[in-house]
Amino acid sequence: MHIADGIIATEVCIAADAISLGALYAFGKKTEAGDIPRMGFMGAALFVASLIHFPIAGTSIHLGLYGLAGILLGIRAFPVIFVALLFQSLIFQHGGLLSVGLNAINMGAGAMAGWLVWKAGRIPESIRAFSAGFIGILLAAFLMAMEFQITGYGRGAFFIAYIYSIAAAVEGVLTLTIINFFRRAKPDILEYGK
Amino acid sequence: MMNGVIFLTSLVIGIAGPGLEHGIEVDFVKRAPSVIATCSYTGSGPVKNAEVLVYSPGEGDDEYQKGGTDVNGVFAFVPDAPGQWKIVVDDGHGHRKETAVTVTEEFFLSEETAQVPGEDAGTGKIGFTDLPLWLRAIWGLTLIFGIACLLYLLKVKKLIQSGNDRA
Structure with a gap:
């Protein structure tokens, strides 16, 4: 899920970094003081989520929580994901430092998709919560697979789609569980991204 | 601001410090005449069937050896000169690691056996990435x-x- 340096062309990574920094400014500039504690906690959760691994099909995949970030933060999910990815790269060596922008775009897009799914009215909340978690990580994986396909790298997009569809199901159930918990314990937290 | x-x-x-690594950890055991490397995902299992490229000291981009890890994440190569050997491990789905192992003159003279966990480009220093994950x-x-x-x-x-x- 976290693209390492040396896989995608340096020029593409630099362009993605520039786009990401622009998005970081655009989505983060109107952040209010009241948003920051929530963003800090979500950033911490995203940061450690990557440590929960699942060995599968000869590789290793991990939780992302991008859909949950979208539900709880809306557009503020992007700056949080960017910072979490930066520290994951520096501290855990998950993903390359130069590729942070590209990874942030992939995963930020997943979070935005999760947020849009969550905002869709009329559909029961449990289905929206599961779908947000499911789509959040699957879209990020799909974008990464497309980038690999274009670069001609790796074992193919179908392999990535296969392993991440399993991760997406796990993530969907986890997101649903967390949302159900918030609904019972602190329902106002779910109104933020709406 | x-x-x-x-x-x-x-x-x-x-x-960031000197040299960044990416999601894969490589531990070396030098046992003349070979260098054995064990590759594992950070905090997870072995890197199975990954592509491994070995570059000899001072040979630039010309590969000395191209191979792969086995199901236990292990591969080996036989160096023919002292110096820093660059190793690139790539699992084919985004996890990649560039590291180096130093082969000394003594390695060729005697049967040197040395465990080099997380060696940082052959400097022998313990880097930030060698700290426990927690x-x-x-x-x-x-x-x-x-x-x-x-x-x-x-x-x-x-x-x-x-x-x-x-x-």
């Missing part, structure tokens, strides 16, 4: 909460200042 940018930049440069996780969480607190204080200070200006 400028102080915040300087702080974050220093932080990034300070953490310690790095706590360090990262502290940084994230620290940055959040700093931003919160700056925002609140700005709000108080604008309130005072209006008054």
Whole structure:
């Protein structure tokens, strides 16, 4: 899920970094003081989520929580994901430092998709919560697979789609569980991204 | 704001240090005449059937050996010269690691056996990435909460200042 340096062309990574920094400014500039504690906690959760691994099909995949970030933060999910990815790269060596922008775009897009799914009215909340978690990580994986396909790298997009569809199901159930918990314990937290 | 940018930049440069690695850890055992490497995902299982490229010292981009890890994440090569040997491990789905192992003159003269866990480009120094994972996780969480607190204080200070200006 976290693209390492040396896989995608340096020029593409630099362009993605520039786009990401622009998005970081655009989505983060109107952040209010009241948003920051929530963003800090979500950033911490995203940061450690990557440590929960699942060995599968000869590789290793991990939780992302991008859909949950979208539900709880809306557009503020992007700056949080960017910072979490930066520290994951520096501290855990998950993903390359130069590729942070590209990874942030992939995963930020997943979070935005999760947020849009969550905002869709009329559909029961449990289905929206599961779908947000499911789509959040699957879209990020799909974008990464497309980038690999274009670069001609790796074992193919179908392999990535296969392993991440399993991760997406796990993530969907986890997101649903967390949302159900918030609904019972602190329902106002779910109104933020709406 | 400028102080915040300087702080974050220093932080990034300070953490990055010499050489960055990516999600895969490689431990070397040097046992003449071969160097054996064991590849594993950080905090997870072996890197199975990954592509491995070996570059000899001073040979630039010409591969000395191209091969792969076995199901236990192990591969080996037989160096023919002393120096720093560059190793690139790539699992084919985004995890990649560039590292180096130093082969000394003594390696060729005697049967040298040395465990080199997480050797950092042959310098022998223990780097930040050699710290236990839990310690790095706590360090990262502290940084994230620290940055959040700093931003919160700056925002609140700005709000108080604008309130005072209006008054």
